[in-house]
Amino acid sequence: MEIWVTEEQTKDARLSLRIKETLYTGKSDFQDVAVVESEQYGRMLILDGVFQTSTSDEFIYHEMIAHVPLFIHPQPKNVLIIGGGDGGTAREVLRHEAVEKVEMVEIDGLVVELSKKYLPTISTVLNAGHPKFTLKIDDGIKHMKNAQNKYDVIIIDCSDPVGPGQGLFKPEFYQDVYAALKEDGLFVQQTESPFLHRELIKYLYKEISNLFPVAEIYTANIPLYPSGYHCFTVGSKKYHPLAVDTEKLPQIATRYYNREIQKSCFALPGVVAELKNS
Amino acid sequence: MEIWVTEEQTKDARLSLRIKETLYTGKSDFQDVAVVESEQYGRMLILDGVFQTSTSDEFIYHEMIAHVPLFIHPQPKNVLIIGGGDGGTAREVLRHEAVEKVEMVEIDGLVVELSKKYLPTISTVLNAGHPKFTLKIDDGIKHMKNAQNKYDVIIIDCSDPVGPGQGLFKPEFYQDVYAALKEDGLFVQQTESPFLHRELIKYLYKEISNLFPVAEIYTANIPLYPSGYHCFTVGSKKYHPLAVDTEKLPQIATRYYNREIQKSCFALPGVVAELKNS
Numbered sequence: 001m002e003i004w005v006t007e008e009q010t011k012d013a014r015l016s017l018r019i020k021e022t023l024y025t026g027k028s029d030f031q032d033v034a035v036v037e038s039e040q041y042g043r044m045l046i047l048d049g050v051f052q053t054s055t056s057d058e059f060i061y062h063e064m065i066a067h068v069p070l071f072i073h074p075q076p077k078n079v080l081i082i083g084g085g086d087g088g089t090a091r092e093v094l095r096h097e098a099v100e101k102v103e104m105v106e107i108d109g110l111v112v113e114l115s116k117k118y119l120p121t122i123s124t125v126l127n128a129g130h131p132k133f134t135l136k137i138d139d140g141i142k143h144m145k146n147a148q149n150k151y152d153v154i155i156i157d158c159s160d161p162v163g164p165g166q167g168l169f170k171p172e173f174y175q176d177v178y179a180a181l182k183e184d185g186l187f188v189q190q191t192e193s194p195f196l197h198r199e200l201i202k203y204l205y206k207e208i209s210n211l212f213p214v215a216e217i218y219t220a221n222i223p224l225y226p227s228g229y230h231c232f233t234v235g236s237k238k239y240h241p242l243a244v245d246t247e248k249l250p251q252i253a254t255r256y257y258n259r260e261i262q263k264s265c266f267a268l269p270g271v272v273a274e275l276k277n278s
Numbered sequence: 279m280e281i282w283v284t285e286e287q288t289k290d291a292r293l294s295l296r297i298k299e300t301l302y303t304g305k306s307d308f309q310d311v312a313v314v315e316s317e318q319y320g321r322m323l324i325l326d327g328v329f330q331t332s333t334s335d336e337f338i339y340h341e342m343i344a345h346v347p348l349f350i351h352p353q354p355k356n357v358l359i360i361g362g363g364d365g366g367t368a369r370e371v372l373r374h375e376a377v378e379k380v381e382m383v384e385i386d387g388l389v390v391e392l393s394k395k396y397l398p399t400i401s402t403v404l405n406a407g408h409p410k411f412t413l414k415i416d417d418g419i420k421h422m423k424n425a426q427n428k429y430d431v432i433i434i435d436c437s438d439p440v441g442p443g444q445g446l447f448k449p450e451f452y453q454d455v456y457a458a459l460k461e462d463g464l465f466v467q468q469t470e471s472p473f474l475h476r477e478l479i480k481y482l483y484k485e486i487s488n489l490f491p492v493a494e495i496y497t498a499n500i501p502l503y504p505s506g507y508h509c510f511t512v513g514s515k516k517y518h519p520l521a522v523d524t525e526k527l528p529q530i531a532t533r534y535y536n537r538e539i540q541k542s543c544f545a546l547p548g549v550v551a552e553l554k555n556s
Contacts, residue, residue, distance in 0.1 A: 004292075011296070012317035014282075018290040039290035057473075060547070195335075195501045221499065221507040221547070223473045228506015229499040260545040267542035269338070269499070269534040 005036055005044075007051050009226035010196055015051070017041065023118050028110035030164040035118045041224055043119060045086060047111070048163050051224050058088050058122050061190070063257040064220040064265070065232060066092035069153050069188040070099070071249055071262055072239050076152045077101065080180070082140035082168065084157035085111035087123035093155070094130055095252045102133045107164050109137040141167045147180035154181060156189035161200065169200070171207050174235070178211050186214075186236035194219060194272040195227040201275045208235040209276075216241050217276060218265040220256070231272065241266050283314055283322075285329050287504035288474055293329070295319065301396050306388035308442040313396045319502055321397060323364060325389070326441050332502050336366050336400055339468070341535040342498040342543070343510060344370035347431050347466040348377070349527055349540055350517050354431045355379065358458070360418035360446065362435035363389030365401035371433070372408055373530045380411045385442050387415040419445045425458035432459060434467035439478065447478070449485050452513070456489050464492075464514035472497060472550040473505040479553045486513040487554075494519050495554060496543040498534070509550065519544050 003019040021037040034046040041054035053061065066089050070076045077100040081089050085106040093102050106112055112135070115123040125133055136143070140156075154177055161169040168189070177187050191201050194217075201217070209215035212235035222230045234241060246259040268276075281297040299315040312324040319332035331339065344367055348354045355378040359367050363384040371380050384390055390413070393401040403411055414421070418434075432455055437443040445451060446467070455465050469479050472495075479495070487493035490513035500508045512519060524537040546554075 006294075010318060013296070013319075014294040016284075016292040016294065040288060041291075060549070193501075195499075219499070221473075221497070221505075223471075223505035223507065227499075227501035229501065254548060256547040256549050258548055258551075261547055264542040264545035267538040269539055270532060270536055271338070271534050273536075 005038070005046065007049060013226070015226070017044075024114055026110070028108050030108045033110055033114060035114055044224075045111070045115065045119065047159050050160055052159060053086055053088065053119075053122065054224050055119065055121055057222055057224050058086070059254075060220055060222050060256040061230070062088035062092045062122075063254050064218075065089055065155055065157055065188060065190060067252065067254065067257045068218060068232070068241075068262060068265060069155065069186060069234060070096050072234070072236065072241050072244055073153050073184075073186055074239070078151045079103070080105070080147070080151045080154045082144070082154065082156045082158065083107075083165070084155070086115040086119055087112075087126040089155055089157045090125045090133060091122070094125060094132060097250065100132060102130075104133070104135045105138050105140045105143045106135065107137070107139050112137065141173055141176070144173065144176040144180050149179070149182055151181055152185050154185070154187035156187065158190060160192065169204060174207055174211055177235070181237060184238040186234060186239060188232050188234045191217070191231050191233045193225065193227040193229055194231045194275060195229055198275060201231060201233070202278050204233055205276055208233055212236055214238070214240050216266055217268060217272065219268065219272060220265060283316070283324065285327060291504070293504070295322075302392055304388070306386050308386045311388055311392060313392055322502075323389070323393065323397065325437055328438055329502050330437065331364055331366065331397075331400065333397065333399055335500055335502050336364070337532075338498055338500050338534040339508070340366035340370045340400075341532050342496075343367055343433055343435055343466060343468060345530065345532065345535045346496060346510070346519075346540060346543060347433065347464060347512060348374050350512070350514065350519050350522055351431050351462075351464055352517070356429045357381070358383070358425070358429045358432045360422070360432065360434045360436065361385070361443070362433070364393040364397055365390075365404040367433055367435045368403045368411060369400070372403060372410060375528065378410060380408075382411070382413045383416050383418045383421045384413065385415070385417050390415065419451055419454070422451065422454040422458050427457070427460055429459055430463050432463070432465035434465065436468060438470065447482060452485055452489055455513070459515060462516040464512060464517060466510050466512045469495070469509050469511045471503065471505040471507055472509045472553060473507055476553060479509060479511070480556050482511055483554055486511055490514055492516070492518050494544055495546060495550065497546065497550060498543060
């Protein structure tokens with residue numbers, strides 16, 4: 001017998017993966033949740049039918065959403081992660097010696113519990129804890145409203161703009177992000193595929209560049225995600241991504257990210273760069 | 279009724295696309311050939327069940343396989359294309375004013391005929407002809423054996439290393455490529471996905487770096503291809519990809535490639551760079 005799981009990437013494109021074992025399927029207060037063991041990409045977390053992360057390629061997403069923004073900021077002492085329930089982003093953020101405090105606010109406690117149980121290579125910090133790290137199971141939108149002038153870097157490690165992630169892609173939320181950042185703070189958000197979600201990216205980039213003096217897009221290659229090409233949008237009050245002196249960056253053990261990538265990930269092909277000019 | 283076409287990317291991963299219309303299915307002397315109209319990626323050429331090109335993303339592959347190597351060479355007068363039956367690579371090569379002569383050797387005449395009929399935006403040169411361009415329907419391996427010290431740049435625009443493309447991934451062939459190049463010549467070959475075809479890439483890189491003093495890998499994001507991430511391997515007798523003075527490159531009208539990409543495409547993530555060191 002063959003078992004396959006299929007993600008509807010768009011209404012006209014589907015990626016199917018052969019499943020070795022289904023470890024969990026259920027419903028949280030917020031979404032459908034599943035954990036499966038796939039032959040191609042290892043163990044995977046699936047939310048509302050969308051492939052979120054896999055043990056074989058998670059390092060790409062987590063390294064790129066954490067190290068790129070943290071190295072744009074010269075002193076990222078206070079970091080906030082919104083979402084990131086599998087723990088991978090927190091794991092990468094805590095590799096930075098400059099970081100003194102990491103708060104993570106995840107809305108779905110079940111995602112955290114399942115990640116601790118089934119994705120131990122990703123959820124290291126959730127399982128072992130860390131003196132610099134605190135986790136709050138709460139609504140990221142509410143948390144952001146109550147924070148003022150507090151964070152150096154905010155990382156929005158959210159799911160797609162459907163279901164519980166929806167409010168994290170709205171103008172009001174970005175105003176709260178702006179207010180929650182210190183006067184030289186910056187934030188990054190995962191912003192989907194530059195091939196398949198072009199209208200969303202154009203809209204978000206416009207919103208973010210209206211608020212922040214510096215707004216840039218960078219990309220990474222993530223085989224599990226639709227089209228294999230993913231983008232991240234940075235809004236910064238002061239520091240520019242290309243002003244980083246990469247020669248002086250401390251070495252961190254990474255498998256995708258490196259000093260060259262710190263800047264080359266902002267070198268956009270025409271078809272992506274044009275999303276900023278529309 | 280719904281019609282879908284599925285590519286088996288690996289034995290454990292499949293990409294399925296919704297089909298609007300099936301324009302052609304048949305067999306040439308070399309392979310199964312199909313042309314379909316997909317909802318997501320437009321019109322597509324499929325060989326032996328493998329998605330070859332689509333009218334919506336072909337510009338990425340063709341720009342990247344043509345412009346990157348041609349701009350590494352300061353005077354690419356004589357260019358040879360092996361394969362490239364849809365005509366897209368020839369179209370891009372002919373945008374270079376320095377190019378005086380383009381020979382294309384494609385083994386499968388049916389691919390050329392179908393591209394002329396069904397993929398007119400790709401096959402412009404095949405349909406209209408060009409004073410610098412000649413097409414020969416022949417075996418590229420045989421052609422290469424008979425060429426000595428003749429070409430500035432050779433582009434191997436082949437299908438996967440199964441079926442008729444097989445012989446284009448062998449050490450004997452690379453020796454013939456070396457001999458067919460002038461003393462400062464260089465070649466490029468499409469070399470599959472750095473995520474899904476790692477053993478193949480390691481093997482090819484080793485073969486090519488044994489023969490050529492300069493061997494480098496660059497990448498591009500091609501949504502239609504397995505994992506969305508594709509690599510190209512360059513073997514060069516003299517010129518180094520990173521020695522190009524990109525400020526001085528002539529402008530060409532492109533949609534993916536640009537001067538920044540000329541070098542940033544060689545900035546490899548760790549997981550890809552390690553393919554060169556094994």
